[in-house]
Amino acid sequence: MMKNVSVRLEDGFMKEAEKLAKMESVDKSAIIREALEKGLSEVKLEIALDRFSKGKASTSEAAKIAGLSIGEMMDELVNRALKPRITKEDLEGSLERALKVVK
Numbered sequence: 001m002m003k004n005v006s007v008r009l010e011d012g013f014m015k016e017a018e019k020l021a022k023m024e025s026v027d028k029s030a031i032i033r034e035a036l037e038k039g040l041s042e043v044k045l046e047i048a049l050d051r052f053s054k055g056k057a058s059t060s061e062a063a064k065i066a067g068l069s070i071g072e073m074m075d076e077l078v079n080r081a082l083k084p085r086i087t088k089e090d091l092e093g094s095l096e097r098a099l100k101v102v103k
Contacts, residue, residue, distance in 0.1 A: 059084045070094050
């Protein structure tokens with residue numbers, strides 16, 4: 001289900017959205033919606049990384065905030081030169097998910 005929301009966007013953003021919409025033969029709202037969805041994913045990741053780096057979230061908690069698997073979060077941490085802090089709970093959770101996939 002989609003909900004309507006009103007936002008104010010800079011002229012430059014709107015011009016770019018209109019240009020891309022014409023290139024793709026779609027409505028500019030589709031371009032804006034896609035940009036917001038991708039942007040929200042980045043915001044979630046940045047919040048997760050910030051909480052992790054401040055010691056406010058474990059690797060698995062950060063993964064949950066970002067909407068990533070623990071493995072994907074570990075890749076993000078390594079790419080940013082942050083050392084993953086793996087807990088026993090992280091390993092148990094990963095093992096449980098792996099066993100479900102194998103069955």
